[in-house]
Every structure is written in C-alpha cells, then in structure tokens.
Amino acid sequence: MTLTETYARFQLGEVIPPTDPAFAVVMPIVSETLQLIGKLNSSGDIAEAREILSQIFGQELDETTTVFPPFTTNFGRFTTIGKNVFINHGCSFLDLGGITIEDNVLIGPQVKLVTENHPLDPATRKGLITKPILIKQNAWIGAGATILPGVTVGENSVVAAGSVVSKDVPDHTVVGGIPAKFLKKVD
Template identity: 65%
Template sequence: MTSKRDILDRLKAGEQVSLSDPDYYKIYAVVDNTIRLSQKLNSSADTNELRNCLSEIIGTKVADSTIIFPPFYTNFGRFISIGEHVFINHACSFLDMGGITIEDGALIGPKVNLITENHPLNPADRSALVTKPILIKRKAWIGAGATILPGVTVGENSVVAAGAVVSKDVPDNVVVGGIPAKFIKKITE
C-alpha cells in the first residue's frame, strides 16, 4: 500500500521509495527539469548566470557571495540548500534526494561527491531508494575528490582530506582523511 504522504516528502524523510510507486512520476518530473537546467548551467561562461541557473535548479536564490565553477552535476537539485560565501569547485556531483545542506563559508574542492542516496541490500528491493541527508557545517573544507556518504555531518571548521571517503560524522575543528576517513588531528588556532 502506498503512503498518503507526498512522495517527495517521503523521499526526503528517508522512507524507502520504490520505482513502482504510482507517484514516482513526480521524481522524474524534477529530474527532467534538473537535467534541462544543468545543461544551461554547464554551458554558461558567466558567474551570475551560473548562480541564476543553480537557483532555478534548487528552487531558492543562491547568494551573490557564493561561487560555483562548472561543470556542476546534480541528479535532483530540489533538496540542496547553499549558504553564503560558499565555494564549489569544478566537476562536483551532488546526489541530493536525501537533502544536502552547505552552510556559510564552506569550501567544496574539485570532483567532490556528496551522495545522499542508497539502495536496500535485499536484491528484490534493490531498485528502491533510501536516503539520508548530508550537512556540511560552517567553514568546513571538503578536499579534492572526497566522497561524503549518506547521513554524514561534517563539523564546523573541519577539513576532509583530498580523496577521503567519509561514512561517519566528522566533529567540529578536526582533520580527517583516508578510506574510510579517520581522525588525523585537531585544528587549533
């Protein structure tokens, strides 16, 4: 039996959503729009036009102080929230059906992957989606090629080293790195 709640609400809440759900067309509608707008975003050579395209994708205005370098990839877009003074470098990929929040002053290095989506282990249900949000707190820095997995919070001022795969929360004011990411050191002023 299908829930009475809207499929987008269920998706963002982390409920398992099956491809056979009769409301799945609503997800496809957002995805189709995002694909169309992403082509425009990635062909732009103007920072204001980039911000405007991303604003249209996510459904809220991206601050003038935020900088995005193309190409930028997202499969959904509607569940991305970006603060002020954020920098997103080239070739980042945001799979945001579970929600991605990037707070003020965060730095996202090139080729960073923020992935909020997963699938059940049971092969009979594997095509279904299960999501968990990602939170990148104030002034965090995600190094080049790092991957942040579903449900992870990266703490304020923390640094994720280049190439790291982060599967657990990162406390405030630390450096983590490796696969899987582990504590390296505390950041002191």
Template identity: 55%
Template structure:
C-alpha cells in the first residue's frame, strides 16, 4: 500500500519507513508552490494556485486570504462558501474536511498529525482526520487537534484548543475547549 494511502487509512508511519521520502518530497513541492500561492495578486489566481497544490478545483464561492500554509494539500476537502482568514496553517496528512458555509478566523491551526508521547516511539507519525461540519464558525487563533469533529452550526471561541469533538449547535472555548453554551 502506498504511504499516502496508509496515512489516509490512519496508519502510524515510522519516519524511517522506506517510503517516507515521498512525504518529504510532496511537502517540499507544496512549499515551493506555496510561494506563488501566497504571492497571488487576485482571489482567482490564489484559487488556481491552491487548486494545483490540492490537485482538485476550488469552488469560486470559497475565499481564502493569504498567507495560507498547508503542508501537503492532497488531503484537504473544501466545501462551497467557505471563508478562511489570514495566516491559517493546515497540516493535512490525516485529512481535513471543511463542509459548506464554514467560517475560519485568522491564525487558526488545523492539525491532523502528531507523535506518540512515549519518547521511544516519538519517531512515528500518527494521523487522524479533522472534520468541520456545515455552517460552523472557528474563531481567531484556534487550534484544532487530530481526530476532532466540529459539529454543524457550532462555534469555537477565539483562542480555544480543541482536543475532542464539539457537538452541533454549541459554543466551546478555553484551553482545553469546554462547552460554554448551547446555541
């Protein structure tokens, strides 16, 4: 099985895996393409460049402000009418799904990658997807950690670190994020 298929299947991958060089090569390619992405003079040019990175078209209703950083790009799915503000970072080897009508504030980190806490195992890449359901709003400077699903219509307050799922129609905030109220 190809290393990217193993990642998408949620397998842990040791960094000394004989195919891990393919991950490094894709990340290097994405970094090179990201220079042009973040220098794009128009929203259309930005979408076109991001489409090249992600190897699929970006819907014209989606708006993303530069700078935008993504480490692979192949494993991010964007819905329609998505808005992503400045300086967001997506580490997408575990898969990121952003459904329609999602709003993401500035400096949001969507992280699908981690390493074991055990120092003897730390040279292993662990991945888990992040899913942001329809009409959710992610506030400024939020971090979404691997394996998290943000429910439909949910709000994540600015500065939160989300370590577990957010129920639909709720607002969460804090470090770690806790439910603040039902919407």
C-alpha cells in the first residue's frame, strides 16, 4: 500500500481497525515525525523550524509562513499549509484525516486541530475514524480553540478563544463557545 492509497483509505470516514494495512505505512512515518518534533521543539530559530516542518509535512513551507515551537503532530504528511500563515506556540495537529490550511490564516496559541476519533463501541474502540479539516483563507483561530474532525472553517471567519468547533463555520462568521455557535457576521 502506498502513502497515496493510505491517505485515500483514511478519507473514507469509516472505522479503520489497528490491523488495517494502512497502519503499516503510517507507523514508520510516525516514528520519524516524533524524532523531528524533538529537533523542532529544541530549535530557537524560525527558519530552522520552517525547514524541519517542511520535512515533517513532506512539502516546502513558504518563507512567509511562521510556526512558533513548541508544536506537535502525530504524522504530518497529511497536512498542507499555504502562504502567509502564522501558527503560534503550543499547537497540536492530529492529521491522519488530513488538514488543509489555506493562505493568510492566523492560528493562536494552544490550538488543537484533531482529524481523528475513535468509535464508541468498546469492541472497535482501538480503531480510528478520520475526517479532514479545512481552514479557509483569512480565517483566525483564537487561542486554545479545538477544531474537531470533518470541520471546515470558512473564509474570513473567526473562531473565538477556547471554543470547541464540531460543525462547519460559514464564511465571514464569528463563532464561539462549547460547542461553538454563531455569534455574528464579519463585515
């Protein structure tokens, strides 16, 4: 199974048991990612951090994109980050379901992007259910917010600090709370 086939497998939104061949593809990359995260989080240089993140994500991060360590991810290869993106300290991305961050996005400190969940049934609970997250251009994710699997945050939208977002956020909208609810439109 190739990495592309594995990504397609994780995009189905089905329970993927720990015995699925996709995990044999993922686990060596997880080990490599964990080693690189250690280097990243001991780096004191933004350019070096960008270079290490480029290795983790398997794509060259644009020089206009800044990520402040510490930063964690469990995999990295299913994350795509656009230009002029700022990701503040202490963020965590669980990306087996795929994370896309478009251009000009601001992500506050301690934000969690979580594309992975587990089934409720105890018999299958060690499996994964994954769904992608999309953060559209010019969005702003406030400090300590959590974005859950399958969520799209719309263009020019704002997620208030501390929110838990379990449903799509329309374009030009401010949401907040637990669970996040509509607060107002962005002019």
